[in-house]
Amino acid sequence: MATGVAERTIDATGPALPSSPRIGVHTARATWAWRAFLAIVYLVLFGPLVILILFSFNDSNILAFPLEGLTLHWYADAFKDELLREALLNSIVVAALVAPACLVLGTLTAFGLTRFRFRGRSIIGGLVGAPLILPWLIIGIAALMFYVRFNVDLSLRTVIATQIVCTFPLVTAIVAAQLFRFQRVQEEAAIDLGCSRLQVLRHIILPHIAPALAASAIFAFTWSFNNYEISAFTIGFQQTFPVWVYSSVRNPDHTAVVNAISAVISVVQVVLIWLALQLLRSRSGDDATRGMIAGTDAVAPGVRN
Amino acid sequence: MAAVEVPIEPVRRSRGSGRGALGILFAPVTLLIVLFLAPMVIMASMSLLKFPPNTASGTTLDHYREVLTNPLNLKIAWTTLWIGTTAMVIMLAISIPLAYYMVFRAGRWELFLLLSLVLADELAPVVKVYAWQVILGRNGIVNWFIPGPPKSWLLFSPFAVIVTLSASYITYTTIPIYAAMKAIDGSMFESAIDLGAGWWVQARRILIPLAAPGIFIALILVYIPMLTDFVTADIVGGTGSYMMGQRVRDLILGAGDWGAGSALNLVLLVLSVIFSLVAYWLGRLNRIQT
Numbered sequence: 001m002a003t004g005v006a007e008r009t010i011d012a013t014g015p016a017l018p019s020s021p022r023i024g025v026h027t028a029r030a031t032w033a034w035r036a037f038l039a040i041v042y043l044v045l046f047g048p049l050v051i052l053i054l055f056s057f058n059d060s061n062i063l064a065f066p067l068e069g070l071t072l073h074w075y076a077d078a079f080k081d082e083l084l085r086e087a088l089l090n091s092i093v094v095a096a097l098v099a100p101a102c103l104v105l106g107t108l109t110a111f112g113l114t115r116f117r118f119r120g121r122s123i124i125g126g127l128v129g130a131p132l133i134l135p136w137l138i139i140g141i142a143a144l145m146f147y148v149r150f151n152v153d154l155s156l157r158t159v160i161a162t163q164i165v166c167t168f169p170l171v172t173a174i175v176a177a178q179l180f181r182f183q184r185v186q187e188e189a190a191i192d193l194g195c196s197r198l199q200v201l202r203h204i205i206l207p208h209i210a211p212a213l214a215a216s217a218i219f220a221f222t223w224s225f226n227n228y229e230i231s232a233f234t235i236g237f238q239q240t241f242p243v244w245v246y247s248s249v250r251n252p253d254h255t256a257v258v259n260a261i262s263a264v265i266s267v268v269q270v271v272l273i274w275l276a277l278q279l280l281r282s283r284s285g286d287d288a289t290r291g292m293i294a295g296t297d298a299v300a301p302g303v304r305n
Numbered sequence: 306m307a308a309v310e311v312p313i314e315p316v317r318r319s320r321g322s323g324r325g326a327l328g329i330l331f332a333p334v335t336l337l338i339v340l341f342l343a344p345m346v347i348m349a350s351m352s353l354l355k356f357p358p359n360t361a362s363g364t365t366l367d368h369y370r371e372v373l374t375n376p377l378n379l380k381i382a383w384t385t386l387w388i389g390t391t392a393m394v395i396m397l398a399i400s401i402p403l404a405y406y407m408v409f410r411a412g413r414w415e416l417f418l419l420l421s422l423v424l425a426d427e428l429a430p431v432v433k434v435y436a437w438q439v440i441l442g443r444n445g446i447v448n449w450f451i452p453g454p455p456k457s458w459l460l461f462s463p464f465a466v467i468v469t470l471s472a473s474y475i476t477y478t479t480i481p482i483y484a485a486m487k488a489i490d491g492s493m494f495e496s497a498i499d500l501g502a503g504w505w506v507q508a509r510r511i512l513i514p515l516a517a518p519g520i521f522i523a524l525i526l527v528y529i530p531m532l533t534d535f536v537t538a539d540i541v542g543g544t545g546s547y548m549m550g551q552r553v554r555d556l557i558l559g560a561g562d563w564g565a566g567s568a569l570n571l572v573l574l575v576l577s578v579i580f581s582l583v584a585y586w587l588g589r590l591n592r593i594q595t
Contacts, residue, residue: 034406034410037402037403037406038403038406038418041399041403041475042421044399044471044472044475045421045422045425045472045475046421046425047440048433048436048437048439048440048472049428049433049436051436051439051440051446052432052435052436052439055439105332105333105336106333108329108330108332108333109329109330109333109334111329112326112329112330112333113330115326116325116326116329118326118327121326124330124334127334127337127338127341127342128333128334128337130341131337131341133529133577133578133581134574134577134578135529135530135532135533135534135550135573135577137533137534137535137550137553137554137570137573138533138570138573138574138577139341139344141348141553141554141557141566141567141570142344142345142347142348142570143340143344144557145344145347145348145351145358145563145567146340146343146344146347146348148358149347149351149358161340162340164336164340165336165337165340165341166341168333219427222427223427225429226427226428226429226430226431226432228430228431228536229536233557233558241429242429242430242431242432245429245431245432245435246431246536246539246540249435249438249540255439258435259439262429262432262435262436265429265432266428266429266432269427269428269429270424270428273423273424273427273428274420274424277420277423277424281416286416289416289420290415290416290419290487293419293420293423293480294419294480294481294483294484294487
């Protein structure tokens with residue numbers, strides 16, 4: 001074995017110079033293969049969104065290629081649709097209540113778990129992480145049975161309650177990652193210089209984690225806004241936006257309107273989420289952001305369905 | 306689970322008191338117990354009642370026996386398994402090269418790619434699945450490109466479910482693999498090339514074995530949501546792709562059969578917990594988290 005390797009090495013050094021142009025050709029081809037591969041990946045990730053936007057301007061209610069001319073009247077229809085307006089409003093109200101609640105609860109939990117050492121810490125960590133792992137279908141059904149068992153009427157309130165406990169652990173994950181990276185030296189220096197606990201919080205910790213808090217607020221808002229499963233099981237007679245989309249998908253008269261409103265919502269979300277990601281980056285730096293995503297997002301998939 | 310398991314710094318004794326933690330954690334933990342844990346207990350109790358939700362009807366294990374032996378459920382479990390596994394194979398075929406590219410070739414674009422993945426994932430799932438319905442539909446863009454009469458197997462079929470599931474979870478298969486590959490020393494590939502190894506040998510002998518823990522984590526973590534996914538199968542699936550998530554939903558909301566529904570749901574819950582503990586253990590073992 002060893003001699004074989006040695007021989008090959010020697011072989012390789014021999015004709016290395018003349019063959020280097022061939023290597024160059026090879027890498028150029030490889031580069032193009034990689035570009036094609038990346039193009040496919042981006043097509044799969046964002047192609048659906050582009051298609052929705054295209055069709056939302058298409059002057060026909062039939063979803064057929066080629067497109068038939070430009071129109072804006074699906075957008076007009078979407079804004080005139082009473083049920084849709086109500087569903088959008090419901091989703092916004094729910095998300096606007098869920099996000100701040102999650103921000104407070106998630107940040108408190110992050111502090112509790114990173115700044116204190118106590119017995120049962122890992123159990124609490126597991127309990128906080130569980131809603132991130134368990135599928136929303138399971139959580140939604142359990143919540144439905146819970147509310148029915150105790151005669152709580154299903155409404156937006158039950159949606160909000162269950163969404164809060166399923167979403168604040170996400171904030172905890174993001175903020176805890178940030179807190180852990182934070183140099184405690186500064187905190188301790190401030191205390192040594194006579195700062196009170198509250199002053200430390202206000203002048204040292206909050207400015208440091210502010211971008212992470214803003215990013216978590218955006219994530220919590222979009223999670224709540226996009227959530228279908230929990231809403232579907234705990235909502236009663238009202239509709240949220242995903243529930244509306246879900247029920248409209250089977251109605252052929254509705255498709256163009258669904259396209260238009262989905263396009264608007266998706267574009268807004270792309271902008272907001274990109275902003276959130278840049279916020280995370282702004283304070284943590286690129287390496288830390290990579291670490292946070294690879295560390296925090298790797299646990300989140302259970303949530304999506 | 307693992308995300309919240311942020312390793313604690315060695316804390317100065319004076320401040321690491323349990324009482325302070327109690328004050329801070331009281332509200333969130335109480336909420337979790339009341340609104341998350343208690344519903345799970347209620348669901349478990351429903352699965353043991355003879356005629357749920359009537360608590361006076363006596364207890365039984367019949368629902369579990371029924372759920373686990375019903376041939377229909379076994380058939381649905383099989384459908385879910387093969388659809389999920391096919392989607393998984395496709396996702397790995399995309400994620401492994403993608404993660405490799407991000408770690409070793411992307412250079413300054415690495416973070417951009419990573420953020421794009423997260424961004425794509427955060428968009429509304431219902432809307433994304435609906436978009437695939439538009440793409441794969443009878444008059445959709447795919448049928449427009451393919452010559453000949455419209456292919457009916459493109460939509461409302463297992464094919465559509467597999468494609469849509471694969472597209473939906475690419476972020477979750479790529480990120481753990483990416484994390485595992487981050488730990489690989491890139492110079493190994495250079496040595497391999499110097500020793501005459503082609504790309505296939507490099508992938509098979511270096512990349513895959515060293516990224517294996519990440520690949521297993523990806524496998525486990527994506528099987529959990531696919532096990533219970535009903536949105537995708539509802540919107541782009543057909544009769545041949547009736548999945549476990551749909552079954553549970555229909556038992557509860559359609560048939561109103563809380564006994565069988567909660568028993569089946571609990572089986573899925575136990576599977577999810579086992580899966581995630583294995584993933585967590587693997588991640589711990591290889592120190593992949595961050």
